[in-house]
Amino acid sequence: MAPTNTLPAWSELQAHRDDIAKNFVLKEAFASDADRFNKFSRTFKSDGISADILFDFSKNFLTNETLDLLVKLADEAGVERKRDAMFRGDKINFTENRAVYHTALRNVGGWEMKVEGQDVMNGPNGVNSVLQHMKEFSEQVRSGEWVGYTGKKLTNIVNVGIGGSDLGPVMVTEALKHYGAPDMTLHFVSNIDGTHMAEALKASDPETTLFLIASKTFTTAETITNANTAKSWFIEKTSGKGDVAKHFVALSTNEEEVTKFGIDKANMFGFESWVGGRYSVWSAIGLSVALYVGYDNFHKFLAGAHAMDKHFRETPLRDNIPVIGGLLGVWYADFFQAQTRLVAPFDQYLHRFAAYLQQLSMESNGKAITSDGSSAKYTTGSILFGEPCTNAQHSFFQLVHQGTKLIPADFILAAKSHNPIHDNLHQKMLASNYFAQAEALMVGKTDDQLRAEGTPEELIPHKRFLGNRPTTSILVGDVIGPAELGALIAYYEHLTFVEGAVWDINSFDQWGVELGKVLAKKILKELDEPGNGEGHDASTGGLIGAFKSFAKI
Numbered sequence: 369m370a371p372t373n374t375l376p377a378w379s380e381l382q383a384h385r386d387d388i389a390k391n392f393v394l395k396e397a398f399a400s401d402a403d404r405f406n407k408f409s410r411t412f413k414s415d416g417i418s419a420d421i422l423f424d425f426s427k428n429f430l431t432n433e434t435l436d437l438l439v440k441l442a443d444e445a446g447v448e449r450k451r452d453a454m455f456r457g458d459k460i461n462f463t464e465n466r467a468v469y470h471t472a473l474r475n476v477g478g479w480e481m482k483v484e485g486q487d488v489m490n491g492p493n494g495v496n497s498v499l500q501h502m503k504e505f506s507e508q509v510r511s512g513e514w515v516g517y518t519g520k521k522l523t524n525i526v527n528v529g530i531g532g533s534d535l536g537p538v539m540v541t542e543a544l545k546h547y548g549a550p551d552m553t554l555h556f557v558s559n560i561d562g563t564h565m566a567e568a569l570k571a572s573d574p575e576t577t578l579f580l581i582a583s584k585t586f587t588t589a590e591t592i593t594n595a596n597t598a599k600s601w602f603i604e605k606t607s608g609k610g611d612v613a614k615h616f617v618a619l620s621t622n623e624e625e626v627t628k629f630g631i632d633k634a635n636m637f638g639f640e641s642w643v644g645g646r647y648s649v650w651s652a653i654g655l656s657v658a659l660y661v662g663y664d665n666f667h668k669f670l671a672g673a674h675a676m677d678k679h680f681r682e683t684p685l686r687d688n689i690p691v692i693g694g695l696l697g698v699w700y701a702d703f704f705q706a707q708t709r710l711v712a713p714f715d716q717y718l719h720r721f722a723a724y725l726q727q728l729s730m731e732s733n734g735k736a737i738t739s740d741g742s743s744a745k746y747t748t749g750s751i752l753f754g755e756p757c758t759n760a761q762h763s764f765f766q767l768v769h770q771g772t773k774l775i776p777a778d779f780i781l782a783a784k785s786h787n788p789i790h791d792n793l794h795q796k797m798l799a800s801n802y803f804a805q806a807e808a809l810m811v812g813k814t815d816d817q818l819r820a821e822g823t824p825e826e827l828i829p830h831k832r833f834l835g836n837r838p839t840t841s842i843l844v845g846d847v848i849g850p851a852e853l854g855a856l857i858a859y860y861e862h863l864t865f866v867e868g869a870v871w872d873i874n875s876f877d878q879w880g881v882e883l884g885k886v887l888a889k890k891i892l893k894e895l896d897e898p899g900n901g902e903g904h905d906a907s908t909g910g911l912i913g914a915f916k917s918f919a920k921i
C-alpha cells in the first residue's frame with residue numbers, strides 16, 4: 369500500500385490537527401454540546417456476555433470531523449480488508465508466513481475457520497479436541513481423580529514459561545482470583561534468575577506439585593533451563609521414585625522437543641503455529657487458568673473474547689469499539705507526538721493487566737518497517753505503561769497531571785466489586801477516584817480558581833493544572849468476571865491490530881527480541897572460558913571481566 373503518511377486522509381488529519389491543537393478545549397466542547405457524552409461513547413452489548421461495557425471516548429480530542437477523518441484513514445489504509453484477511457485465515461504474518469488465528473481458539477460461536485483450506489476447529493488436533501483435553505484434564509486434577517505418584521491430589525501448580533507463555537496466564541489467574549480453587553496454589557516461574565525457580569520450589573512439595581511447561585517453541589532458553597531444573601529437583605526430592613508423567617505436562621506446538629524433554633505426548637496440550645505467543649492465553653497455554661478457575665469459567669472467558677471478536681468483525685468502523693480505540697492511538701501518536709499510553713485499571717485484581725498489555729502492544733507494534741520493507745516515515749507503537757489505581761495516583765500521576773508530556777490514559781472500572789466490604793465503601797471510594805481523575809485531567813485548575821482559594825501568588829504557577837488531558841473511561845456494568853475479562857483483553861488485541869494495520873507494519877512477528885538472545889548464548893560460553901570474551905566493545909568486555917573477577921568465575 370502507499371505509505372500511510374501519503375494517504376489523502378493523513379494530510380486532512382494534519383490540517384485538522386492544527387486547527388484542533390489551537391482551538392480545542394475539552395471542557396468547552398462539553399459546555400457547548402450537551403450530547404457529547406452520548407455522541408462519543410459506545411456500549412458493548414452481546415449475548416455472549418451478561419454485562420454491558422461502556423466505552424466513553426468523549427474525553428478525547430475528538431469532534432465529528434475527527435472521527436470522520438480517522439475512519440477515512442482506516443478505510444484508505446485497508447483496515448477492514450486486513451481484518452477480514454485475519455478472520456479468513458490468510459497468512460497476514462508475512463515475515464513468518466503464518467496465519468494469525470487466535471480468534472479460532474475462542475470461536476465458541478461455531479464460525480467456519482480454515483487455514484490453507486483445513487478446518488482448524490475440528491479433527492484430531494483441532495481447537496475443539498484440545499479444549500476437550502483441557503476440560504478433562506482440569507476436571508480430573510481439580511476433583512482429585514488425577515493424583516501424584518503417592519496418590520495425593522495435586523494442589524500446587526507451577527507454570528514454567530516466559531513472555532506470552534507466562535504473562536497471559538499470570539494476569540488472568542490474578543484477575544480471576546475470586547473464582548480460583550481455594551485449595552490450589554499457583555506459582556509462575558519465568559525469569560532465568562535462579563531465584564524465581566528456587567523460591568517456587570521452596571514453597572512446593574513434590575508429592576502435590578504439577579509442573580506445566582509452557583512454551584510455544586519449546587526451545588526458549590529460560591523455559592527449558594527452568595524446566596530441566598524443576599525436573600532434576602523433582603527426581604532428586606522423590607529419590608527417583610516420582611513419576612514425571614503424572615507431575616509434568618507440556619503446553620506447546622513442538623511435539624518433538626516435548627518428547628525429547630521426557631514428557632509423554634499424551635500429556636502434551638498442543639496448538640498451532642498460527643497462535644502468536646502474546647495471543648496464546650486462549651490456547652493450551654491457558655491450562656493454568658482452566659485448572660485454577662475451572663473449565664466452565666475458562667469457557668466463559670473464551671466466550672467473552674468471542675463476543676468482542678464478533679463486534680470487531682461485524683460492526684461498521686464508526687461504531688466499532690476497538691477500531692475507535694486503535695484510531696485514537698494513531699491520532700495521539702502521529703498527530704500529537706504522544707509517546708506513551710497509560711492504562712490504569714481501578715481494580716486490584718487487574719494488577720498485572722498493564723504488564724500483560726505491554727507485551728501485547730509493544731511486541732506487536734514496536735516496528736519501524738512497513739509491509740514493503742521500507743522505513744515508516746511516521747511514529748508507530750507507543751510505550752505502554754500502567755499500574756492499578758488508586759496506587760498509581762500516589763506514584764506517577766504527578767507527571768500525568770502536570771508534566772510536559774501528553775499521556776493519553778485509559779481508566780477501567782467495574783461497577784460492582786467482588787469484595788464490597790465495609791458496606792461497599794471501598795468500591796465507592798475507588799469509583800469516586802476513577803471519575804475524579806478523568807475529570808481533573810480534563811478540567812484542570814485555573815489561576816483564578818487558585819486565587820479565589822487564597823493561594824499565594826508565588827505558588828500559583830506550581831499549583832496550576834492546565835487540564836485538557838485526554839482519557840478513555842471503560843466501565844464494566846457488573847463485576848469483572850471471566851467473560852468481561854475476555855472481552856476486555858480482546859478489545860486491546862483488536863485495538864493493537866487496528867493501529868498496526870494503519871501503520872502498515874507486521875504486528876505479529878518479533879524479530880527484535882532475537883539479537884540479544886544470540887549474543888547471550890555466545891557470552892554464556894565465554895563466561896566459562898579464560899579472558900573477557902571475543903570481539904566485544906571495551907565496555908562489554910570490561911564488564912564481563914569485572915563480573916568474572918567479582919564472582920570469582
Ligand SMILES: O=P(O)(O)OC[C@H]1O[C@](O)(CO)[C@@H](O)[C@@H]1O
Pocket residue numbers: 530531532533582583584585586587588591645646731878881
Ligand atoms: O512460548 P515460547 O516459545 O517459549 O516463547 C516465549 C516468548 O518469547 C518470545 O518469542 C520473545 O522472546 C515471545 O514472543 C514469546 O511469547
